[in-house]
Amino acid sequence: MAVGPSSGPRLRNALRPLRHLDVRRERNRGYDRAKFADWYDANGDGCNTREEVLIAESVTKVRVGSGCTIRGGKWFSKYDGKTTRSSSTFDIDHLVPLAEGWGSGARRWGKAKRARLANDLGYRYSLIAVTASSNRSKGDRDPAEWLPPRRAYWCTYAKTYTATKWRWDLAVDGVERDALRRLIRGSGQTRRPACG
Numbered sequence: 619m620a621v622g623p624s625s626g627p628r629l630r631n632a633l634r635p636l637r638h639l640d641v642r643r644e645r646n647r648g649y650d651r652a653k654f655a656d657w658y659d660a661n662g663d664g665c666n667t668r669e670e671v672l673i674a675e676s677v678t679k680v681r682v683g684s685g686c687t688i689r690g691g692k693w694f695s696k697y698d699g700k701t702t703r704s705s706s707t708f709d710i711d712h713l714v715p716l717a718e719g720w721g722s723g724a725r726r727w728g729k730a731k732r733a734r735l736a737n738d739l740g741y742r743y744s745l746i747a748v749t750a751s752s753n754r755s756k757g758d759r760d761p762a763e764w765l766p767p768r769r770a771y772w773c774t775y776a777k778t779y780t781a782t783k784w785r786w787d788l789a790v791d792g793v794e795r796d797a798l799r800r801l802i803r804g805s806g807q808t809r810r811p812a813c814g
Contacts, residue, residue: 635784644721655733697752717758743778762797776801
């Protein structure tokens with residue numbers, strides 16, 4: 619569970635939380651993925667964070683066996699529009715990459731809080747099941763540097779990214795803030811109507 623708000627802001631009003639984020643230069647020095655926890659079973663039900671997201675995001679009902687073996691299920695990758703019945707082809711993406719989180723505030727946190735960020739099931743947008751290829755093409759980049767191949771998701775991506783930063787009281791740099799503002803307003807490179 620995160621320290622701070624118990625949920626993200628309403629996505630309809632995404633410009634409001636964006637205005638409340640601190641704007642400062644990122645400092646990524648010292649980042650190491652090992653400073654964040656791997657997937658773990660937070661509620662003791664036998665399913666780790668990855669498995670919990672797969673269960674929650676399946677568009678068809680899954681059967682969960684012993685050791686959290688997932689049977690059945692079908693997943694839709696919002697980043698690139700691909701669908702699969704094989705969960706092994708999907709990654710669980712941190713909507714705000716952990717390196718981005720580190721550079722925008724998490725470097726000052728203790729290990730326990732960084733572990734909660736890496737396994738945040740308290741806000742349904744923090745983690746998302748997407749194709750491995752789309753997750754890896756994104757890497758550690760923010761919305762000023764990378765956008766999902768599926769343009770129809772850009773608006774929601776900007777809103778949920780902003781909400782996740784707000785939830786965890788993480789800063790944005792100026793370029794990142796401007797890109798988020800453009801995406802939410804639907805102006806500039808998006809060529810889409812305002813979504814804020």
